Amino acid sequence: MSDIDMNINNPNQSSLTAPPLRQTPHPLAHLAIPFEQVDYQRRGVHFEAQVEPKQVVLAAVLMDQEGFALDAVTGVDWPQENQMEVIYDYFHPALGWRAAVKTRVPRELPEVPSISAIYPGANWHEREAWEFFGIHFTGHPNLTPLLLPDDADYHPLRKDFAAA
Secondary structure, three states, X not given: OOHHHHHHHOOOOOOOOOOOOOOOOOOOOOOOOOOEEOXXXXXXXXXXXXXXXXXXXXXXXXXXXXXXXXXXXXXXXXXXXXXXXXEEXXXXXXXXXXXXXXXXXXXXXXXXXOOOOOOOOHHHHHHHHHHHHOOEEXXXXXXXXXOOOXXXXXXXXXXXXXXX
């Protein structure tokens, strides 16, 4: 009986559950970026790393070398902390692992290096994060509007954005 058949008969069982990881040290422990193994059921990823902005390119290179693909790049606005966070979501297509690399930058100068040279698909994700959060990706080949009007001078996903 397949997972799909079992899930039809047992709707409480998910076919999208991630493979369990109980290795110590964990499979990414050898990397220069300090990945922590976390509870997938609670966090939605198997591994997380908090890095300095200057380390996001190194993290992208390491993830690429380990066989991870880029899933998304997005921002989070933390106005009370006067910071912006950039989150890079990766997945391993063969092993089913998910990993997040996070970095924080000052809200008044939200700037991180582009990873589009390592992951060309980051191009659109970075443009969207720039457009909606105002996060500047240095070295990006085409940081131009993607979805908003060309003359937009606002970032609608910042928490202090007020529509007119």
